[in-house]
């Protein structure tokens with residue numbers, strides 16, 4: 438029998454984190470790196486065009502998950518995740534956000550994640566970034582990840598920001614900075630009006646390195662252990678099972694669903710799950726799959742009137758033609774154009790709510806698109822308290838696991854969203870936005886301000902959706918529930934780390950792509966010698 442292929446590092450998953458690792462680790466020509474990705478090349482024509490993001494839902498580049506029925510909402514939620522080179526950075530809404538200083542200091546102080554306080558992680562955000570407006574010391578201008586002011590912003594989004602200021606929020610000059618507070622326009626991970634994923638930023642520039650091997654269409658099925666040492670990975674490709682040996686380390690970057698699934702399939706997880714599925718236990722790790730949490734967004738949608746640019750559908754042939762020629766116009770919109778960070782809880786100054794929206798209704802989960810032009814503004818609770826879990830449905834690696842974020846099981850999460858929606862409604866009454874809003878579309882009411890608490894809470898349970906930021910299923914820390922230590926090594930195993938959004942012990946107070954890229958940048962330094970930057 439031929440001896441197995443061997444590499445120094447095997448990375449599972451070419452997503453936001455995996456592409457960073459593949460690029461950084463292969464900078465050392467002596468390091469042999471294998472990157473396995475189950476999705477295909479990122480050639481889907483809708484990936485590049487920001488406004489086409491909704492067309493990626495349920496497509497071949499989407500895992501197209503659904504949660505189990507959520508007991509506090511009496512329904513299941515659609516859960517997209519990217520399945521192609523770039524992972525979810527190839528299918529996300531492109532908002533660039535870092536979260537708040539307190540998030541990272543909390544990882545360090547409350548979870549024992551030594552080395553992950555804000556002052557420790559800030560240099561890695563900066564190293565990754567190439568911002569077209571903001572510069573040092575808090576932003577990077579020479580990194581691989583392009584971040585820019587969006588090339589197209591609808592007048593309604595400008596009007597919303599002005600209305601938010603009239604309501605009382607301060608303007609934010611740098612909404613992509615540390616701990617933003619107030620209202621402004623989003624910055625996006627785009628380069629000259631086109632999506633810039635981690636496959637663009639990190640992987641493609643490294644592809645001609647002889648020491649980097651990338652295999653698409655390759656589903657990792659198990660981490661192979663010799664006693665408690667990871668020595669390689671089995672994977673399915675073209676209907677055949679292969680084994681690749683890792684002489685140094687196996688690095689799991691399959692994301693919040695797949696990393697814990699793969700650990701459990703490899704015998705690393707809670708005893709009861711391994712026993713139920715007849716998987717031999719290699720290492721008992723009770724926290725695998727636990728601590729699942731996510732941001733939820735709840736919308737208010739209005740029909741609009743009298744806008745100079747009447748938008749019913751951004752995806753017209755004319756808009757496509759304009760974007761193809763000049764990379765601007767409505768096709769360069771990522772929908773989530775306007776944003777605010779604020780606290781809606783009396784007596785609390787740290788922002789606990791994000792408002793995000795723009796000139797369409799793309800967030801409507803499961804509802805038909807309205808036949809008239811609309812404007813949507815969503816509220817999201819930034820520090821949700823509900824905690825769920827991810828567990829196996831089967832020991833077949835091709836079967837999707839059971840995803841149960843247990844949304845709204847902590848009633849405080851509904852309270853925060855209620856207060857957030859009240860703010861959205863009040864901002865909608867301010868000039869200059871109010872003149873553009875013809876009538877409420879969702880909830881269907883003639884007087885939003887008069888809606889009672891029960892009606893609004895029911896609206897939240899019925900129409901909210903994931904904000905696409907699940908984290909926490911392989912949490913880092915120093916407690917017994919922690920799956921990885923602060924160097925992201927799986928506790929109880931040698932030669933195995935998890936490097937992706939699943940290691941966040943608590944969710945960051947904003948969108949999670951840039952924080953995941955930061956985690957992978959820092960992980961690269963933990964794995965190899967620190968780079969001089």
Ligand SMILES: Cc1cc2nc3c(=O)[nH]c(=O)nc-3n(C[C@H](O)[C@H](O)[C@H](O)COP(=O)(O)OP(=O)(O)OC[C@H]3O[C@@H](n4cnc5c(N)ncnc54)[C@H](O)[C@@H]3O)c2cc1C
Pocket residue numbers: 449450451452453454455473474475476517518519520521522523524525526528529530531532533534655656657658690691692693695696699904905906907936937938939948949950951953
């Ligand atoms: C629709 C959507 C909108 C979003 N909008 C924003 C936004 O506007 N701004 C923001 O900051 N964040 C946003 N996010 C969140 C952000 O993109 C994610 O938090 C981040 O991409 C997670 O990175 P990751 O590396 O953990 O996982 P991913 O990027 O999901 O990568 C995991 C990769 O591993 C592959 N994989 C999984 N299992 C296996 C296996 N067994 N074998 C081989 N390959 C495997 C997957 O196919 C995938 O490519 C959004 C996410 C989605 C889905």
